[in-house]
Amino acid sequence: xxxxxxxxxxxxxxxxxxxxxxxxxxxxxxxxxxxxxxxxxxxxxxxxxxxxxxxxxxxxxxxxxxxxxxxxxxxxxxxxxxxxxxxxxxxxxxxxxxxxxxxxxxxxxxxxxxxxxxxxxxxxxxxxxxxxxxxxxxxxxxxxxxxxxxxxxxxxxxxxxxxxxxxxxxxxxxxxxxxxxxxxxxxxxxxxxxxxxxxxxxxxxxxxxxxxxxxxxxxxxxxxxxxxxxxxxxxxxxxxxxxxxxxxxxxxxxxxxxxxxxxxxxxxxxxxxxxxxxxxxxxxxxxxxxxxxxxxxxxxxxxxxxxxxxxxxxxxxxxxxxxxxxxxxxxxxxxxxxxxxxxxxxxxxxxxxxxxxxxxxxxxxxxxxxxxxxxxxxxxxxxxxxx
Numbered sequence: 001x002x003x004x005x006x007x008x009x010x011x012x013x014x015x016x017x018x019x020x021x022x023x024x025x026x027x028x029x030x031x032x033x034x035x036x037x038x039x040x041x042x043x044x045x046x047x048x049x050x051x052x053x054x055x056x057x058x059x060x061x062x063x064x065x066x067x068x069x070x071x072x073x074x075x076x077x078x079x080x081x082x083x084x085x086x087x088x089x090x091x092x093x094x095x096x097x098x099x100x101x102x103x104x105x106x107x108x109x110x111x112x113x114x115x116x117x118x119x120x121x122x123x124x125x126x127x128x129x130x131x132x133x134x135x136x137x138x139x140x141x142x143x144x145x146x147x148x149x150x151x152x153x154x155x156x157x158x159x160x161x162x163x164x165x166x167x168x169x170x171x172x173x174x175x176x177x178x179x180x181x182x183x184x185x186x187x188x189x190x191x192x193x194x195x196x197x198x199x200x201x202x203x204x205x206x207x208x209x210x211x212x213x214x215x216x217x218x219x220x221x222x223x224x225x226x227x228x229x230x231x232x233x234x235x236x237x238x239x240x241x242x243x244x245x246x247x248x249x250x251x252x253x254x255x256x257x258x259x260x261x262x263x264x265x266x267x268x269x270x271x272x273x274x275x276x277x278x279x280x281x282x283x284x285x286x287x288x289x290x291x292x293x294x295x296x297x298x299x300x301x302x303x304x305x306x307x308x309x310x311x312x313x314x315x316x317x318x319x320x321x322x323x324x325x326x327x328x329x330x331x332x333x334x335x336x337x338x339x340x341x342x343x344x345x346x347x348x349x350x351x352x353x354x355x356x357x358x359x360x361x362x363x364x365x366x367x368x369x370x371x372x373x374x375x376x377x378x379x380x381x382x383x384x385x386x387x
Contacts, residue, residue, distance in 0.1 A: 017140025032088025051103015056327015071104030123259025216340015246299025271304030276362030
């Protein structure tokens with residue numbers, strides 16, 4: 001597989017992470033109300049879901065390379081409109097279009113990876129893609145926050161636009177197409193129904209949703225917890241970096257051999273359990289060092305889950321439907337991003353226990369995954385006996 005694809009993944013995810021610290025202040029600076037600001041933040045993930053589904057069909061129909069290039073060029077053009085926005089409403093429209101275009105990128109990249117790797121060795125490859133995302137998650141907010149602090153928000157969008165333009169040219173020149181279907185016709189729900197009945201894809205999608213709900217909880221509730229402990233936002237950044245660094249340790253060291261030694265479902269269930277434990281610890285921690293331990297546990301759980309889910313999707317699909325499979329998977333991913341912060345806000349308002357609620361949800365999701373696997377295995381054995 002082309003090593004350059006890891007760079008493409010870093011750039012694709014950098015687009016999201018670099019904007020995390022700046023979109024809310026930018027919207028407020030343009031005069032957006034709190035409600036409109038919330039909508040501006042959320043609309044990217046909502047339209048990203050639509051882009052994932054429609055893009056999944058096109059990725060299979062027109063090819064991985066073509067759709068990756070189309071997504072890159074589209075995002076490049078849309079990023080140029082951010083500095084031109086003069087109101088919250090205009091920024092909302094730009095974010096709406098950005099989410100749609102961005103929905104093509106990640107399913108296309110991972111469908112390509114799935115095509116280029118052998119089934120028995122996908123675990124370690126997916127770990128390296130996880131490391132690429134981890135790098136984007138660590139450097140993105142740092143760059144975005146640093147430039148925004150110097151009142152250079154517009155230059156953040158121009159910087160990322162430049163990266164996307166360069167990367168699109170690299171895609172065009174160096175990436176070889178891995179698969180183009182002979183399938184014709186418009187996007188139709190019937191194309192997705194057989195995939196939605198696949199237990200492995202359902203399990204991976206449930207895992208993706210749960211993982212991003214926990215991530216949304218972390219984004220919403222961790223700053224509040226740090227504030228409660230009498231510390232600054234720098235402490236929040238340090239804790240988030242701890243989780244990212246721990247995930248990279250798992251991804252890039254010999255520990256990553258676990259991805260090919262254990263079943264991906266077992267690793268997802270174990271990872272969600274670790275994340276649940278980490279959230280419980282965060283809910284009761286009175287000291288910073290305990291919070292650091294919790295984030296190390298969280299980072300380990302995250303590292304177990306992310307590559308394993310992507311491997312499950314690749315294993316459960318073929319070249320003919322892999323784009324659609326990743327489209328479904330990343331639609332659940334995007335849905336989890338939206339639901340995480342929203343649910344945490346409601347739970348905090350009603351009961352004041354976002355970490356505990358999310359922790360219980362992680363443990364429930366791990367149990368549900370194992371139950372679906374057991375039920376699927378039982379039906380498979382029953383069919384073999386009947387034959």
